[in-house]
Amino acid sequence: MRVDVVEVPEGRLPVRWSPTAVGDYLSCQLKFWFGRVWGWREPTSQALLVGTIVHGVLEDLLALPAADRTLERAVAMLPDRVTREFADEPSAAGRVDPVKATELATFSLHAYFGVEDPREVQVLDDGLERGVTTELGDVAFFGKVDRLAVAGEMIRLTDYKTGKASPNYMWDKYRQQYLYVAGLRMLGQQVDEIELLFLGGEARAVRRPVYAAAVNRALGELQAAVDGAASDFAAQNWNTSPGPLCRFCAFASACPEKRGSVPKPGSAASEAILVGLGLQRRSVRQSAAEPTLPDEPDLLDLVDDDAGGAA
Ligand code: SF4
Structure with a gap:
């Protein structure tokens, strides 16, 4: 349905x-409006925080000399990383059990060592968490890649996913990586292959070559999102996309699609619902000197198949 907003x-x-x-x-335009246009922050969840913890440990692990990248070393890094992530994410308090989060992160690290031996990974210089800030056509683009490495004759772009591989969402994950491929290309870095390392459930690596049709499709969807958002913003109305991800949507209580008669989004009464849920709003104003907001964790990294259960 289309929803008018204030x-x-x-x-x-x-x-x-x-x-x-x-x-x-592309997954839900009204949710995009709540979060990215109006600036309401979604509180973290166990799955999101575990994903952040595992990403952090793997980044630190791959920064070590190859011989030191052992499972024991990775697991030993966990307590400090858990403490740091809980300190950095105040919304975790009371929502996420640190012991359970540590257990789940340990599981993911064991799964990681089941899909690759990090001692054999040849990380490129500046290949961990490399920032990608560039222009893609007319669109200002930014993000950070998990890892760039040499794989035989190729350069491989790897992304860690702490959820399970889900056929329903694979293209969404590929799109992210192909957009990074396009961004890196603009910055002079060629990539030959993308890789998703799924570390939830049955861990596995999924690889795809970089080919023009896929990169062009991703770029086309970027442009469609930018154009669509501009048009929705001008009209002040946005489409809803009810589906499995609604179960994880922090704005469901203020969403006309899910709740029927709720105050018009953007009104003081709608804002009161979100405040009542304990949500907080950040400033979405950006300047030329500081053109980017920190990106939010990606829910699609963490949801399972069609039931949408968190990893
Ligand atoms: S509850 Fe579902 S339809 Fe409503 S804003 Fe959230 S994701 Fe969109």
């Missing part, structure tokens, strides 16, 4: 688009 004074479209923002827009 024009909010601070609301604005992203100055720079990340692959996650594109995915957010």
Whole structure:
């Protein structure tokens, strides 16, 4: 359904688009409006926080000399990383059990060592968490890749996914990586292959070659999201996309699609619902000097198959 919203004074479209923002827009435009235009932050969840913890440990692990990249070393890094992530994410308190989060992260690290031996990974210089800030056509683009490495004769772009591989969402994950491929190309870095390392459930690596049709499709969807958001913003109405991801949507209680008669989004009464849920709003204003907001964790990294259960 299309939902009219109240024009909010601070609301604005992203100055720079990340692959996650594109995915957010394409998965539900009203949710994109709540989060990225109006600026309501979704609180973290166990699955999101575990994903952040595992990403952090793997980044630190791959930064070590190859011989030191052992499972024991990775597991030993966990307690500090858990403490740091809980300190950095105040919304975790009371929502996420640190012991359970540590257990789940340990499981994912064991799964990681089942799909690759990190001692054999030849990380490129500046290949961990490399920032990608560039222009893709007319669109200002930014993001961070998990890892770039040499794989035989190829350069491989790898992304860690702490959820399970889900056939329903594979293209969404590929799109992210192909957009990074396009961004890296603009910055002079060629990539030959993308890889998703799924570390939830039955862990596995999924690889795809870089080929023009896939990159062009991803770029076309980026442009469609940017154009669609501009048009929705001008009209002040946005489509809903009810589906499995609604179960994880922090804005469901204020969503006309899910709740029927609720106050018009953007109104003081709608804002009161979100405040009552304990949500907080951040400033979405950006300047030329600081053109990017920190990107949000990607829910699609973490949801399972069609039931949408968290990893
Ligand atoms: S509850 Fe579902 S339809 Fe409503 S905003 Fe959230 S994701 Fe979109």
